[in-house]
Amino acid sequence: MSAEVKDRITAVQATIILANYTIAAGVLTLPRTIVEASGSPDVWISIFLGGLISFLLGLVIVKLSQRFPGQTFFQYIGKIIGKPLGVVLSIGVIGYFLSIAGFEIRSVQEVTSFFLLEGTPPWAIVAAFIWIAFYLCRGGINAITSMCRLIVPITWTVFLGVCLLSFEVFDLNNLLPVLGEGMEPVWKGIRPTILTFTAGEAMLFVVAFMDKPQKAVKVIIAGTCISTIFYVLAVVATIGAFSIDGVLTRTWPFLDLVRSFEVNYLIFERFESLLLVIWIMQIFCTFCVAIYAAALGLSQIIHRSFKSCLLALLPVVYIVSRIPPNVNALFALGSGIGDCMLILFGVLPLPLLIITYFRRAAS
Amino acid sequence: MKKWRLWIVLTVLCSLLSGCWSSVPIEELNMQIGVALDSAEESGGEEVANPEGGSHKKPEKIISTYQFTIPQGSGGAVMKSSASSSSSSFKNYYNMSETSDSIFEAMRQLSLRTRRTPIGHHLKVIVISEKLARSNNLTKIIDFFTRDNDIRPSVMLFVSKGMAKDVLENALPGQTPAFVLEGIFNNRDRNMGIWEPVSLAKVVGPLQGKKSFLLQNVIPIDQETKLSGAGVINGETGKLVGFLDESELEGMAWLTGKGLGGVLKTYNPDTNDLLTYEVKTMHSKIKANVNNGQISFNVKITSTGRYAEVFAEKSKKLHDGIVKKDKALLQKRVLEMVQTTVTKMQKELHTEAAGFGTSLHNQHPAVWRSVKDNWDETFSQIPITYEVNVNIEEYGASDTTAE
Numbered sequence: 001m002s003a004e005v006k007d008r009i010t011a012v013q014a015t016i017i018l019a020n021y022t023i024a025a026g027v028l029t030l031p032r033t034i035v036e037a038s039g040s041p042d043v044w045i046s047i048f049l050g051g052l053i054s055f056l057l058g059l060v061i062v063k064l065s066q067r068f069p070g071q072t073f074f075q076y077i078g079k080i081i082g083k084p085l086g087v088v089l090s091i092g093v094i095g096y097f098l099s100i101a102g103f104e105i106r107s108v109q110e111v112t113s114f115f116l117l118e119g120t121p122p123w124a125i126v127a128a129f130i131w132i133a134f135y136l137c138r139g140g141i142n143a144i145t146s147m148c149r150l151i152v153p154i155t156w157t158v159f160l161g162v163c164l165l166s167f168e169v170f171d172l173n174n175l176l177p178v179l180g181e182g183m184e185p186v187w188k189g190i191r192p193t194i195l196t197f198t199a200g201e202a203m204l205f206v207v208a209f210m211d212k213p214q215k216a217v218k219v220i221i222a223g224t225c226i227s228t229i230f231y232v233l234a235v236v237a238t239i240g241a242f243s244i245d246g247v248l249t250r251t252w253p254f255l256d257l258v259r260s261f262e263v264n265y266l267i268f269e270r271f272e273s274l275l276l277v278i279w280i281m282q283i284f285c286t287f288c289v290a291i292y293a294a295a296l297g298l299s300q301i302i303h304r305s306f307k308s309c310l311l312a313l314l315p316v317v318y319i320v321s322r323i324p325p326n327v328n329a330l331f332a333l334g335s336g337i338g339d340c341m342l343i344l345f346g347v348l349p350l351p352l353l354i355i356t357y358f359r360r361a362a363s
Numbered sequence: 364m365k366k367w368r369l370w371i372v373l374t375v376l377c378s379l380l381s382g383c384w385s386s387v388p389i390e391e392l393n394m395q396i397g398v399a400l401d402s403a404e405e406s407g408g409e410e411v412a413n414p415e416g417g418s419h420k421k422p423e424k425i426i427s428t429y430q431f432t433i434p435q436g437s438g439g440a441v442m443k444s445s446a447s448s449s450s451s452s453f454k455n456y457y458n459m460s461e462t463s464d465s466i467f468e469a470m471r472q473l474s475l476r477t478r479r480t481p482i483g484h485h486l487k488v489i490v491i492s493e494k495l496a497r498s499n500n501l502t503k504i505i506d507f508f509t510r511d512n513d514i515r516p517s518v519m520l521f522v523s524k525g526m527a528k529d530v531l532e533n534a535l536p537g538q539t540p541a542f543v544l545e546g547i548f549n550n551r552d553r554n555m556g557i558w559e560p561v562s563l564a565k566v567v568g569p570l571q572g573k574k575s576f577l578l579q580n581v582i583p584i585d586q587e588t589k590l591s592g593a594g595v596i597n598g599e600t601g602k603l604v605g606f607l608d609e610s611e612l613e614g615m616a617w618l619t620g621k622g623l624g625g626v627l628k629t630y631n632p633d634t635n636d637l638l639t640y641e642v643k644t645m646h647s648k649i650k651a652n653v654n655n656g657q658i659s660f661n662v663k664i665t666s667t668g669r670y671a672e673v674f675a676e677k678s679k680k681l682h683d684g685i686v687k688k689d690k691a692l693l694q695k696r697v698l699e700m701v702q703t704t705v706t707k708m709q710k711e712l713h714t715e716a717a718g719f720g721t722s723l724h725n726q727h728p729a730v731w732r733s734v735k736d737n738w739d740e741t742f743s744q745i746p747i748t749y750e751v752n753v754n755i756e757e758y759g760a761s762d763t764t765a766e
Contacts, residue, residue, distance in 0.1 A: 114512050119385035169564060173721050180728030246568025249509070260516040260564030270515070 011215040013145045014206050017289060018199060018223030020148045023230050024286035025107035026196035028279070029331065030231060031238035031253040033196075038189030041175045041244050044232050045186045050193025051228035058200030058220040060349045065207035066216060067356050073204035074300040080356055089348075090301050093204070096344055097294035098313065099337050100198065102320025104287045105129055106330055108280055109321070111252060116276050126321060129284065130314055137292045137310055141209050144288050151281045158278045159230065162271050166237045168261045174243040175236065194346075195338025196231065199224055201345045205293055251327065291317060390434070393479040396456070397430035397488045397541030399527035400504060402495040403462050425495065425504075427469040428460040428528040429481065430541050456539045458531055466507045483513035487545040489520050489563075490581060492527035493603060496594065500601035502570045509563050516564035519545060522578045522594035522603060529583040540588060544581060547590065555616040555625035555642070556609045558593050566596075573598040575716040575739070577615065580606055597714045599739060605712045607704065614704030617664055617697050618717050620647030626671070627753075629696035639672035640693050640755065649722040653730050660719055660747045664697060669757040681758045694751040701749060709743040719745075 009017070034043045068076035073093065078086035109125045117125065136143055179186075200220070207216045238257045239247055250256045258272045268274060295310035302309070324330040403424035433455050459476065461469035473481055491504060508514050521544060523530050534540040548560045558579045569576045577593040592608045593615070607615060616622030627640040645666040652659045670681070670689075708715055720738050724731040734741045 117385060118512065169562075173718070173725065174568070176721075176725040177728045180724070180731075241564060243568030243572060245570075245572030245574075246564070249567050249571055256516050256564065260562060262515075262517050272515075 007141045007209055008211040009141060009145050009206075009209050010211060011219050013149065014210050014216070014219045015222045015226070016148045016152055017141075017145055017206060018202055018219060019226040020152065020282065020285035021202045021289040022197060022199040022223060022227040022286075024198075024283050025104050025111075026198075026334075027230060027234045028107070028111065028252050028254045029334075030192070030196050031235045031242075031247050031257075032250060033192040033331075033335075034189050034235060035239065035244045035247045037192045038185040039244065040181050040185035040189075041239055042179055042181075042186050043189040043193075043239070044175075044236050045179075046189030047193050047228060047231045047235060049186065050190045050197060051224050051231075053190065054194055054197035054199055055220060055224040057346050057349070058203055058224065059217065060353055061200045061203045061345060062207060062216045062220050064349050064353045064356065065203055066213050067353075067360070068208075069213050070208055072208040072296060072300060074297040075208075077352075080352055080359070087301060090297055092344060093201070094294045094297040094301075096201070096337070096340055097290045097297070098316055098320055099333070099340070101287050101290040101294065101317045102323070103330070103333055103337055104283050104290065105317065106321040106324060107334075108283050108287075110327060110330060111255065111276065112280065115252075115255060116273060126318060129287065130318060133284065133288045133291055134310060134314060136288055137295065138307055140306075141206075141292070144285075144292060147288070148285050151278075151285065155278050155282045158271075158275060160233070162258055162275050163233045163237045165263055165271065166241060166257055166261060168263070169257075170237065170240040171243075172240065174240050192335075192338075193231070194342065195335060197224070197227060198338075198341055199227060200349075201341065202289060202293070204345075205296060387480065391479055393431045393473075393477065393481040394434075394485045395429050395481050395483050396432055396485055396539065397490070397531050397544070398486065398508075399428040399430075399458075399490045399492070399523075399531045400466070400495055401426040401428070401492040401527050402498065404494070423495075423498065424462050424464050425466060425469070426460055426462050426528065427466050428458050428531055429470065429473065430456055430458050430531045430539075431481070432456055432485075432539065454534075455537070456534075456541070458528070460528060466504075483511055484515070486514050486518050487541050489518055490523050490527040490530050490544075491520065491578075493522060493524050493594070495527075496522050496596070496603035498602070500570075501566065501596055501603075502601050505563060505566065509567055514563075516567075517562050519548075520561050520563065520566060520578050521581045523581050523583075524591070524606065525582060530581050530588050533583045533586055533588050535586055543588065551622075552624035555613045555622040556592070557590055558612060558615070559621055569596075569598055570601050574720065575599075575714045577607070577612075577716050595708075595712055595714050595716050597712075597739070604714050605707075607707065610700060611704045611707055614700035614702075615717060617645065617666075618647060618662065618701050618704055620645050620664065627666075627668070627693055627696060629692050631692065634675075637672060637674040638689055638692060639670075640689075640753070641668050641671040642666055643668045643756070649717075649719055651719070651723040651726045651730075653727050656730075658723065658730065658734070658741070658745050660722070660745060661750065662701070662747060663750045663752075664701070665752045665754070666697070667754045667756050670755060670759050673761075686755055686758075690753055690755055693753045693755075697751045697753065698749055701751075705747060709745075713739050713743055715739055715742040719747075 034046060038046060065073065068079070074090045077089055080086070081089070105126055108129065109122045112125050113120060113122060136147055203216065203220060207213050210216060234254050238253045241257050241260060242250065242253065247253045255272060255276065258275050262269050263271070291310070291313060295306060295313050298313065299306040299309040324333050403426050459473055461472045463469040463472065470481060489505070489508060495504065505520070508518060509516065521530070531540045534543055548557060551557045551559070558577050561576065561578055566576065575598040576596055578596060579590055580592045580594050581588050582591045592606050592612045594603050594606050596602070597604045613625070616625070622642060622645050625642050627642055629638050630636065631638060645664065648663045650661040650663065652661065673681070705717070708717065715738060719742060720731070720735070724735070
């Protein structure tokens, strides 16, 4: 399956992949980063606006991909801007996906070894993660899709359940007044939101696998809506519990939200372990999609078999995940990746689309 | 051909099924359930052996008292509390104290005395003594607990007039002080002297945002502990500035509408007869008015409830006229309590912890920005009007009339 894509997925499956890819480690820290940037409880408006912008960026990528049916970004980029430039850009995109994978896996490791498995060596956590991802990705896009579909009911139920249960510590006053300081804080909050919405770039290759690529616009609409709902819920629940001042003091605000209440007379009294375990699955999805994209890109550029490329990338991901020396550096890496995303997938696709348009018009 | 695969699976299974990586048997663990923090200066003699020539003396020393459970059925019931061995009843908890200026160090010093590892996952309450809370910013005192990975932000905070460690000493036989303190909030619908539970999660925000708030005050009496009013933490300094007594705390419950139910008692001024009303619901709405830069508040309190106890020479028929009179008496009593509380906040404590600032912030954000830096002082000059409406919905099983 190196050159031509054989696997096919439906629009619903593509939506699930997209949503799962978007919702990842960002939720755990988003309430803090977004309040840091804006300093007002109106950040939920920023998330809606950020979702809208992210949708528009994704739309450009979808339109671009739809012009080359059955081909991934790595295959068609050369046809737009020429082979050498295309390879450079592809390597950039591969590097981006690798950084995402490294970032996610490091986040999992930090959270897990802090809250869940204190004393377990980091490499043990990461190794299990990487090898299972390797096993899964060997099965191709269909295997990833099945896995995403499998975990969606579990993770989404637990997430929504936890948000509902957090009503116990919710205080509406923490979210008021709405627009008390005008729209300025709302604008400021948009940037961290967009950085967390890593959605559109998945469409660079997902569209190629779709049996009906014309439905890709619907996919990006649905995918963005789902992730927007998740982010808004997480941020509203967290700020409602901690107030904007309190959120600023929490390293992992969303996890602390779940840790800050106990439920009596339910099967479980505490939900942080449950949420964490399930969130690891969610991050695992993102990790698999990212590393799959990177390996796919590599195999299509150098025309080697997908599986050997995948295997070759595993150590790279591990090294990337070990680069940040501490948690601060990890968060810095996260926002660095977000900035790269803005350039790679926010600024670039539009000129590419325009070039494509004129080339086709000329021929 | 496939045999080697089987061997790999077997090897992996053997290594995985042998057990969890960082597991510790539960008998090896010491479950912390309560912590009491006292200022070391106020205690006469430390019972705890202090290392001679302690090198660190700079910040105030804190006596940290940790309460641990003795698991039932592990020989625990035979062990006695180290502190009060005179008590004849067996206890299912024991306390250990250590003195240090670092709470973390104090906890780790426990490892010099006991083999079992203390774990914080099940910590329920933290009691802070009045003296410590008056002289230290609460942010510093609770920093360890909010930073730790085991201790959850759901831990309840209390203050105590007097020694906090005494609070953890006292419980009725078979009960555990920390669990009693945690569970007592279930009684909030029965008595308005219980303030809302305030957990670590709920104080980090106000402390960071310089908002004042209340912490339930708990005092030891004889064999038990008792909730007695609330301590007021000033947001600006993060320190305890004073206490509301039990009736002032009830006034606060009326003022904020946070009470879930309880007792409202008054006397008929003519006959001196007792009249008790059971609060079923209460609501309060604080309206901020700004006129030419002058801030004023209007507090609207409504409540529904029933007659609980009505004293009279002979059985009195509760017709509408009497109900109306009683209603007026009850409203007057609520007004008195609320005014006492507000006067105390304005004149004595100079700290506003009832949510007037929040109302102003929500209703007039621009005005709030101009006054928030000096809010406590501004508040002490602000006129407040009240509207109290008590609605007696039912009369109990006696004396009703259909007139």
